[in-house]
Amino acid sequence: MIATLSGYEWALLRRDRRAWTVLLALAALVLLALALDLAALAAANRDKADAARTERERWLAQGEKDPHSAAHYSIFAFKPTPTLAALDPGIEPFVGQTVWLEAHVQNDMLYRPQGDASALERAGLASPASLLIGFMPLVAFLLAFTTVALDRGRGTMRLALGAALRPRAIVAAKTLAIWRALLWVLLLPVSTGAALASIVMATFTGDVALRLALWAAAMALYMGVLSAVGVAVSLLAPSVRAALALLFGLWIVLALALPRWAASAVEAAVPLPSSQQVKQQLQEQAPPFWSAEDARRQRAQLLARHGVRDLRQAGLSARGAELDLNERHSHAVFDRVIGGFYDRVLAQDRAFAAWGWLTPTAALQSLSPLLAGSDFGHHRRFIDAAEHYRRDLVNRMNGEVRDHPVQDQGTPHTDGRQLWAQVPPFEPPVPRLAEHWHAAGPALGGLLGWAALAWALLAWAARRLRP
Amino acid sequence: MSAMAGLARQSNLPAARKAGFGQLLGWELHHVGRSPLLWIVLLVLLAAMAWGARSGSALHRAQDAAIERSRSSDERWSQEIAERARRYAAVASERVPYWQDPTDIAGFSRYFLRAHSYKPNLPQSPLAVGGSDLLPTQLPVTLETPFGVAPNYDFENPRALAMGRFDLGFVLVYLLPMALIILLGLMGTFERDHGMLRLIAAQRAGPRAWLGARVVAIFAWLAPPVLIGIIAALQLAGADLGGAMPELLAALAAVAAYLAFWTALGFLVLSAWPRAAGAVSVMGAAWILLAVGLPLLGSAAAARLGQAPSAIAYIDAQRQANDAIAAERDALLARAFRSRPDLAGALGRIGELDYATRLTFLAPELERRLQPLRDRQAKARHARERFSHWAGYAAPPLGLAQALSRLAGTDPARHQHFEQQTVAFQRELRGWFYPRVQRQIATPTPRSDSYGRLNFNEFGAIPAYAWRELPARARVAAALPFTGWLLVLATLLAGVAAARLRQWPAELSA
Numbered sequence: 001m002i003a004t005l006s007g008y009e010w011a012l013l014r015r016d017r018r019a020w021t022v023l024l025a026l027a028a029l030v031l032l033a034l035a036l037d038l039a040a041l042a043a044a045n046r047d048k049a050d051a052a053r054t055e056r057e058r059w060l061a062q063g064e065k066d067p068h069s070a071a072h073y074s075i076f077a078f079k080p081t082p083t084l085a086a087l088d089p090g091i092e093p094f095v096g097q098t099v100w101l102e103a104h105v106q107n108d109m110l111y112r113p114q115g116d117a118s119a120l121e122r123a124g125l126a127s128p129a130s131l132l133i134g135f136m137p138l139v140a141f142l143l144a145f146t147t148v149a150l151d152r153g154r155g156t157m158r159l160a161l162g163a164a165l166r167p168r169a170i171v172a173a174k175t176l177a178i179w180r181a182l183l184w185v186l187l188l189p190v191s192t193g194a195a196l197a198s199i200v201m202a203t204f205t206g207d208v209a210l211r212l213a214l215w216a217a218a219m220a221l222y223m224g225v226l227s228a229v230g231v232a233v234s235l236l237a238p239s240v241r242a243a244l245a246l247l248f249g250l251w252i253v254l255a256l257a258l259p260r261w262a263a264s265a266v267e268a269a270v271p272l273p274s275s276q277q278v279k280q281q282l283q284e285q286a287p288p289f290w291s292a293e294d295a296r297r298q299r300a301q302l303l304a305r306h307g308v309r310d311l312r313q314a315g316l317s318a319r320g321a322e323l324d325l326n327e328r329h330s331h332a333v334f335d336r337v338i339g340g341f342y343d344r345v346l347a348q349d350r351a352f353a354a355w356g357w358l359t360p361t362a363a364l365q366s367l368s369p370l371l372a373g374s375d376f377g378h379h380r381r382f383i384d385a386a387e388h389y390r391r392d393l394v395n396r397m398n399g400e401v402r403d404h405p406v407q408d409q410g411t412p413h414t415d416g417r418q419l420w421a422q423v424p425p426f427e428p429p430v431p432r433l434a435e436h437w438h439a440a441g442p443a444l445g446g447l448l449g450w451a452a453l454a455w456a457l458l459a460w461a462a463r464r465l466r467p
Numbered sequence: 468m469s470a471m472a473g474l475a476r477q478s479n480l481p482a483a484r485k486a487g488f489g490q491l492l493g494w495e496l497h498h499v500g501r502s503p504l505l506w507i508v509l510l511v512l513l514a515a516m517a518w519g520a521r522s523g524s525a526l527h528r529a530q531d532a533a534i535e536r537s538r539s540s541d542e543r544w545s546q547e548i549a550e551r552a553r554r555y556a557a558v559a560s561e562r563v564p565y566w567q568d569p570t571d572i573a574g575f576s577r578y579f580l581r582a583h584s585y586k587p588n589l590p591q592s593p594l595a596v597g598g599s600d601l602l603p604t605q606l607p608v609t610l611e612t613p614f615g616v617a618p619n620y621d622f623e624n625p626r627a628l629a630m631g632r633f634d635l636g637f638v639l640v641y642l643l644p645m646a647l648i649i650l651l652g653l654m655g656t657f658e659r660d661h662g663m664l665r666l667i668a669a670q671r672a673g674p675r676a677w678l679g680a681r682v683v684a685i686f687a688w689l690a691p692p693v694l695i696g697i698i699a700a701l702q703l704a705g706a707d708l709g710g711a712m713p714e715l716l717a718a719l720a721a722v723a724a725y726l727a728f729w730t731a732l733g734f735l736v737l738s739a740w741p742r743a744a745g746a747v748s749v750m751g752a753a754w755i756l757l758a759v760g761l762p763l764l765g766s767a768a769a770a771r772l773g774q775a776p777s778a779i780a781y782i783d784a785q786r787q788a789n790d791a792i793a794a795e796r797d798a799l800l801a802r803a804f805r806s807r808p809d810l811a812g813a814l815g816r817i818g819e820l821d822y823a824t825r826l827t828f829l830a831p832e833l834e835r836r837l838q839p840l841r842d843r844q845a846k847a848r849h850a851r852e853r854f855s856h857w858a859g860y861a862a863p864p865l866g867l868a869q870a871l872s873r874l875a876g877t878d879p880a881r882h883q884h885f886e887q888q889t890v891a892f893q894r895e896l897r898g899w900f901y902p903r904v905q906r907q908i909a910t911p912t913p914r915s916d917s918y919g920r921l922n923f924n925e926f927g928a929i930p931a932y933a934w935r936e937l938p939a940r941a942r943v944a945a946a947l948p949f950t951g952w953l954l955v956l957a958t959l960l961a962g963v964a965a966a967r968l969r970q971w972p973a974e975l976s977a
Binding site: 018094097116119131245266280348379 | 533567568597601619620621626629630642648744763767769855862872878
C-alpha cells in the first residue's frame with residue numbers, strides 16, 4: 001500500500017512546478033560542477049603523468065656525476081588526483097600537487113591549485129558533493145514543505161487522514177516520495193556520470209566501484225535523513241508559517257553555520273603548531289648544512305663505530321659516511337617533527353568527524369572525501385610514499401659515495417646511467433578503501449545516529465497525527 | 468474631490484486623513500520591535516558575529532606570534548654566526564670548508580644568510596579572514612630563489628580551508644542576508660497569509676506606504692544592532708579599533724549598504740504580494756544565485772583567462788632551464804667575465820669557482836630564461852584578479868567579501884604588495900652581496916693562517932627587511948565604489964518595488 005501511495009505522492013510532487021524547478025535546477029548545477037571538475041581533473045592528471053615521465057627521463061639522462069649531486073638533482077614526484085575527486089575534491093585544491101625529493105630535506109608539497117586563487121575562484125569552488133551536502137537540505141525541506149505543510153495548511157491532509165485506514169502510511173508515503181525524488185533526480189545522474197567517466201578514463205577498478213557505491217549509499221542515507229526531518233518538522237510545526245521558518249532556519253543552522261563553527265571549534269581545541277615552529281624545529285634538530293663542529297663530532301663517532309683511525313682503512317669515504325650519517329639522523333627527526341605534525345592534522349580531522357552528531361552535514365563532509373579518496377588520510381599516504389622513495393634514493397646515492405673512498409688526491413668517484421637506472425621509477429600509491437575505512441567510524445556513527453533520530457522523530461510525528 | 472471626502476462633507480464629519488508614511492513607520496517600528504522572531508534572529512546573529520571575530524582574531528594572533536618567533540630566531544642565528552666567526556678567526560692548522568665558514572663571503576651568502584620578509588596583520592584584520600588563511604605571512608628570502616618569492620606557505624588544515632572559516636566576514640556576507648530573508652519573508656507576508664490584507668486595504672493607507680513602512684521598520688531594527696554588533700565583536704576579539712577608524716567606518720558603511728541592497732531586493736519580492744513560502748523561496752533562490760551560482764560560473768570562466776602556464780609546466784620549464792644552464796655553465800660564466808672589465812682578466816679562474824660564487828651569475832640567468840613564462844603567469848593572475856573585482860559588482864556577496872577583506876588587509880592585493888616588497892628586498896640583498904662575492908674572484912682578500920677565510924665580517928651591515936604598509940586611504944578608496952554601487956542598486960530595486968505597489972493585490976478587488 002505504501003508503494004502505491006508513494007507513487008501517488010510522487011505524481012503530485014511532479015505536478016508542483018515550483019518544487020520540481022528547484023530540484024531540476026540543483027540537479028543541473030550538480031552535473032555542471034561534475035563536468036567542470038572532470039575536465040580539470042583529466043587535464044591535470046594528463047599533465048602530471050607527462051611531467052612524471054619527463055622527470056624519469058631526466059633522472060636517467062642526467063649524465064656522469066657525483067652520486068650525492070644526483071641525490072640533489074633527484075626528481076619531482078607528482079600526485080595524481082583520484083577520479084572520484086571529481087565528485088568530491090575534498091582537500092585537493094588546498095594541498096600541494098608535487099614535491100621535490102632532494103637530499104637532506106623533506107620538502108613541503110608545493111603548488112596548491114587554490115594557492116593564488118582570486119576571491120571569485122575561491123567563492124566559486126563548488127563540487128557535486130559540496131552542492132549536494134550544502135543545498136540538498138534546502139531542496140529536501142522545500143519538497144517536505146510543499147507535500148506536507150501546505151497540505152496541512154489547505155486542509156487536504158486532514159481529509160486524507162480522515163479517509164485513511166492507516167494514517168501513518170500516508171506519512172511514510174510522503175517521505176518516500178521526497179526521498180525518491182532526491183535519489184532519482186540528484187543522486188542517480190551524478191553517480192552514473194562519475195562511474196561512466198571513470199570507465200572512459202580507464203580508472204574504474206573494484207576499489208573505485210566500492211567507493212562509488214558507498215559514497216552513493218552515504219549520500220542516499222543523508223537524503224533519507226533530510227526527507228524524514230523535513231516531513232517531521234512540517235507535521236510538528238504549529239502552522240505553515242512556523243514550518244517554513246523552522247525548515248529554513250534548520251537549513252541555515254545544520255548545513256551552513258554549524259559545520260563551519262565545528263571546524264573552528266576543533267581548531268581552537270586541537271590547535272596545529274605553525275609552519276614556522278615546525279621549520280624552526282627542523283632547522284635546530286636536522287639542519288641541511290651542518291657546522292664544522294658537528295662535522296668533527298660526526299667523524300669521531302664514525303671512527304669509533306668502525307674502530308679505525310681513518311675511514312679509508314674501513315674501505316669508506318669520509319664524506320660519504322658523513323652524508324649517510326646525517327641523512328639517517330634527519331629521517332628520525334622528520335618522522336618525529338613532520339610526522340607528528342601530520343598526525344595532529346589527522347587528529348583534527350577525527351575531532352571534526354566526531355561532530356557528526358551535531359549535524360549530519362558535518363558527518364557527510366567527513367565521510368564523502370574519505371570515500372572519494374580526497375581527504376588528508378589519503379594525501380598523507382602520498383606524502384609518506386614519496387618520502388619513503390626519497391630516503392631510498394638518497395641512501396642509495398650516499399651509499400655509493402660512502403663505499404668509494406677517494407684515494408690520496410684522486411679524482412672523486414662518479415656514476416652514470418647504470419646506477420641511475422637501478423633506482424626504480426616512483427609509483428604513486430593507490431590507497432585502497434579498506435586501508436582507510438577505520439577513519440570513517442565517527443562520521444558514519446554520526447550519520448547513523450541522525451538516521452535513527454530522524455526515523456524516531458518521524459514516527460513520533462506520525463503517531464501524533466489526528467484527522 | 469474624492470467620494471469619501473464628499474461623503475464626509477454631506478454627513479458633517481471631518482474628512483478622514485490618509486495615514487502618512489511617517490505615521491505608519493512609527494507604528495511599524497513599535498510593532499516590529501515587539502516581535503520575538505526579530506530578537507531571536509538578532510541574538511543568533513550577534514552571537515555568530517562575536518564567535519566569527521574571535522575565530523579570525525585567533526588565526527591572526529597565531530600568525531603574528533609566528534612572525535615574532537621567526538624574527539627572534541633570525542636574531543639568535545645572527546648572534547650565533549657572529550660568535551662562530553670570532554672563533555674561526557683563531558689561528559689553525561686546518562681550514563674550514565667554505566660552506567661551513569660564515570667568514571667566507573660566498574659561503575655566507577649561500578649557507579648562512581637567513582632572512583625573511585613579513586606581512587603583519589592589521590589591527591582590524593578580524594573583520595574578515597579573506598585570503599589570510601591561504602596566503603603566507605612570512606617568506607624565506609634567499610639570493611638564488613627565482614624571482615624572489617618562494618612558493619612556500621603556512622600550512623593550515625586543508626579540510627578547514629576547503630570548508631571556509633567561520634569568521635566575521637562569513638557571518639556578514641552569507642548569514643546576514645539569510646536573517647533578513649527570514650524577517651522580511653515572514654513579517655512582510657503576515658497579513659497576506661492570515662487573510663488580513665483586505666482589512667488593511669480598507670484602511671486609509673496606500674499599499675506603497677504600508678508595505679514600505681513595514682520593510683523600512685525591519686531594516687531600522689536590524690541595521691543599527693548589526694553595525695554596533697560589528698564594533699562590539701571586534702572589540703571582544705581584541706582588535707585595536709582606534710588604529711583603524713577609517714577602515715572601520717568604511718566597513719560599517721559597506722555592511723549598511725549591503726543590508727540596504729538585500730532589504731530593497733526583499734521589498735521588490737514582497738511587492739508581488741506573495742505568501743511567506745513564495746517570498747522566502749524567491750529570496751532564498753536569489754541568495755543562492757548571487758552567493759553560489761554566479762561565483763561558480765564566474766570561477767569557471769576565470770580559470771580560462773590569460774592562458775597561464777600551469778604550475779607543472781613551470782616546474783618542467785625550470786628543470787629544463789636549470790639543465791641547460793648546467794650544460795652551458797662555463798660558457799655563460801666566460802661570457803659574463805668578458806663583459807666585465809674587473810673580471811675579464813680572471814677568465815682562468817672560472818674552473819676554480821665555488822658553487823655559491825657561480826650562483827651569483829647563474830641565478831639571474833635562470834630568471835632571464837624563465838621571465839616570459841613568469842610574465843604570462845603574472846598577466847593571467849592579474850586578469851583573474853580584475854575579473855574577480857568586477858564580478859563582485861554582479862554578485863554582491865562576493866563584492867562585500869572582497870571589500871571587507873580589502874579593508875581588513877587580508878586581500879590578494881595587499882599580499883601582492885607584500886610579494887613585491889619581498890622581491891625588492893631580495894634585489895637589495897643581491898645588490899649588497901653579489902659585488903662583494905664577485906670582488907673575491909679578481910681581487911681576493913689575502914688568506915691568513917686562521918681557521919676561517921676571514922673575507923667577510925660585515926654582519927651588522929646586511930640590509931634588513933622593513934615592511935611598508937599601504938596607506939589606510941588606499942584601502943578605503945578601494946572599498947567605497949562598491950558601497951556606492953550597492954546603494955545605487957538598492958535605490959533602483961526599491962524604486963521598482965515602489966512603482967509596482969500602486970495597488971493592492973488584484974484579488975482583493977474581486
